[in-house]
Amino acid sequence: MSPPPFTTLTGVAAPMPQDNIDTDVIFPARFLLITARDGLGTYAFHDRRTDADYVLNQPAFRDPPFLVAGDNFGSGSSREQAVWALTGLGVRCVIAPGFGEIFHGNCLRNGLLPITLAADCVARLLDAAAAQETFTVDLSAQTLTVSGDILVFDITPERKAALLNGWDETSLLLTSHAAAIDAFEARQCRQQPWLYPQDASA
């Protein structure tokens, strides 16, 4: 399934200053019984949204294209539903000092751009987000612009190209590395035949 391409994005950012916002908070486990991947935005931060004052219940932040969060955002479970819930809510970019690693990988495969910036920088962005300033990201230029300040962020060239073009990783691997995969298997089958029981008994 190809993710939507990511080029530029402009809009408000919902501030979530807490550290360690885990995937159980983003998408409570009881909703994992749903097997669809569409329509999960309703469940994003479900148990936090029961508080009328919660940031996502404030009119300005109801459908935020950006989130600015504390450290270790998306820690915990591997559930990709956490990412689908965010994209379902309209979020396409999350900025934090650090991310749960599996969550980070899941973002990249779904056209959601995770930006890692230093904690002091994120602290300033949290203030700007709370003041409802406009955030603009240009992936090609690797810049985040907030009230005239231009911040540069890192991303590997491969990840950047995949996001810009909305490439499906599986198709990419199958088309560009098929021969290498075949060669690896032939080599491994000789070295560790016990990993190829079917081939041995055939």
Place this chain on the structure above:
Amino acid sequence: MSQNQHVKMPEPARTLYRKLWDSHVVADLSDDEALLYIDRHLLHEVSSPQAFVAMREAGRRLRRPGTHYAVADHAVPTQSPRRDHARAGTIADPQAAAQIAELEANVADFAVAYAGLDSDEQGIVHVIGPESGFTLPGTTIVCGDSHTTTHGAFGALAFGIGASEQGTVMAAQCLRQTRARTMRVTLIGERPPLLAAKDIALAFIAAVGAHGAAGHAVEFAGPIVTAMSMAERMTLCNMAIEAGSRIGLVAPDVTTFAFLEGRRLAPRGTSWPAAVAYWRTFASDPGAVFDRELVIDVSTLAPQVSWGTTPAQTLPVGAALPDPAAIADPAQRQQAEAALTYMDLTPGQSLLGVPITHAFIGSCTNGRIEDLRAAAAIVRGRHVAPGVEAIVVPGSAATRIAAEAEGLDAVFTAAGFEWRLPGCSMCVAMNDDRLSPGDRCASTSNRNFEGRQGHGGRTHLMSPAMAAAAAIAGAITDAREMA
């Protein structure tokens, strides 16, 4: 390269992680990124449906069906309306029933091996992988589940992935990965009686923080690890993710080989000695350099209990809880305040004597036979306190059968524990085993996140002996006083 080059350069010393990485590179993509070959894929009902949908939409088939193994564990009930404890066809929750039926249809369509609901191999994915011999040293193992770190206890490169990556593994048997930095945690000192692997894991997480090992593959080493059972090593590696690391590792050794020999899917005949000889090469070389080193002297450790809403918010039993007012860092102060409020605890208090409503013994962290024995040793001849709902959920059917053969089920039921059927149960609260708002649970599981065991529920992570002691006392207590 010169053709008359005869002098072979000495091999640079490598870490266990680097050896696992190097032996699975299909193609180098950049300095620290590669396409890695994936030998093994475990599936469960919750994270796999969308991967199968993607396979169907793209018209793809599994590249190697024999490398996948599926089981339902997260959503399965742990009770059965039938006298023979059969669960197939009895699931009352329509969503859970539909999810499990979808898994069963998928494994049938794609010819994936499946441990059915009433099979002797059903259980938590991270318990049955090792028990069946599906988990082997020197392999790469993935699963749509963050606690896949568990399998690293066998010297396998094992990590949790999302559903999209599962689809990639199904079709291409490979994943693009970024090479992790390395961290060695060396456990030394004289291990005190009753100090569980869980206590060591929690103390490690508290020491480095919930994000402290992010970006690192963590190898547990040293004399304490060498002396540990496979169950204990699995508990350690299982919890590595709670320090932010996707990968926990222990080098395979005689304990590993003795555990695996004769397992259903382990190599047999002439393959066995060949496999063991190959597996022995998976140890960090003397002189291998780690990016970070941490030494923990376990002789100084006491049983650990989490007090907050991340596993890093853990203290030795009896210690005074932190006072947020004394924490300088604003983010940490806010985190501590929020955790104390959610947990309904006050700064400076001790957890000793805090009443519980529930005790849960089970999960991929502590649902193995050794864990049940440790809990039963505390429980034997005692009774669960009035008002406490205490359940024991074996990690697998095989564990349940083994425990019953030893009479552990009778020890637990005589004491007022419920003896359940295997599954993830109250660790993830996706079935009907869950806390209600305000409930407080002494739990052997791995996460104390807000709502993890049920909306509004409060979790205290601890070892099986400590959870058993809390169930008996009706409050958090020091299990050493009951031993």
